[in-house]
Amino acid sequence: QKEVEQNSGPLSVPEGAIASLNCTYSDRGSQSFFWYRQYSGKSPELIMFIYSNGDKEDGRFTAQLNKASQYVSLLIRDSQPSDSATYLCAFNSGNTPLVFGKGTRLSVIA
Amino acid sequence: SAVISQKPSRDICQRGTSLTIQCQVDSQVTMMFWYRQQPGQSLTLIATANQGSEATYESGFVIDKFPISRPNLTFSTLTVSNMSPEDSSIYLCSVRTGVTDTQYFGPGTRLTVL
Numbered sequence: 707q708k709e710v711e712q713n714s715g716p717l718s719v720p721e722g723a724i725a726s727l728n729c730t731y732s733d734r735g736s737q738s739f740f741w742y743r744q745y746s747g748k749s750p751e752l753i754m755f756i757y758s759n760g761d762k763e764d765g766r767f768t769a770q771l772n773k774a775s776q777y778v779s780l781l782i783r784d785s786q787p788s789d790s791a792t793y794l795c796a797f798n799s800g801n802t803p804l805v806f807g808k809g810t811r812l813s814v815i816a
Numbered sequence: 817s818a819v820i821s822q823k824p825s826r827d828i829c830q831r832g833t834s835l836t837i838q839c840q841v842d843s844q845v846t847m848m849f850w851y852r853q854q855p856g857q858s859l860t861l862i863a864t865a866n867q868g869s870e871a872t873y874e875s876g877f878v879i880d881k882f883p884i885s886r887p888n889l890t891f892s893t894l895t896v897s898n899m900s901p902e903d904s905s906i907y908l909c910s911v912r913t914g915v916t917d918t919q920y921f922g923p924g925t926r927l928t929v930l
Binding site for chain 2: 809
């Protein structure tokens with residue numbers, strides 16, 4: 707059974723701080739890793755994907771992947787109240803559908 | 817990315833009836849999926865919609881309850897049959913374009929069963 711583990715939160719950070727969201731996965735054959743943001747009442751929106759070990763940066767977002775530890779994280783720098791949402795981690799292998807974690811609820815306090 | 821639309825956006829239905837949800841994409845996509853998201857929960861994959869053949873269902877989901885069609889590369893339907901209040905959920909269409917293996921989601925259909 708492929709599983710993704712995320713801390714459900716809520717994770718509260720002050721505005722301007724770095725928010726760190728973490729995810730572990732069970733399938734060592736996983737190849738692709740994704741972070742989605744979901745605002746309340748909306749559908750998931752893709753933020754980032756990462757395939758290789760190391761860091762990948764896109765604006766205020768950095769994804770970090772460590773395949774040996776089966777660990778992927780998302781850092782949000784200079785957090786804004788508009789970043790308050792649920793963040794979903796997901797992975798797949800080749801053509802398989804994405805397997806999602808339960809999500810971490812982030813609250814950025816102004 | 818692809819532009820995905822779903823109809824209806826929401827509906828309130830009576831127990832025992834059926835509802836068909838449509839998913840339309842603005843470009844041809846390689847794969848289409850149907851997910852369910854119950855209140856406060858994460859996404860659960862119902863099935864992979866296969867063009868021209870029967871859908872591939874995940875454990876716990878069966879064709880009689882959730883029949884799926886995919887007549888071409890841009891359109892799919894999911895029917896929720898013989899509904900009960902436990903079927904109240906958001907149903908999401910998701911597609912993969914084939915350029916990468918990233919998946920994009922439609923806006924969802926919010927279903928309430930009374």
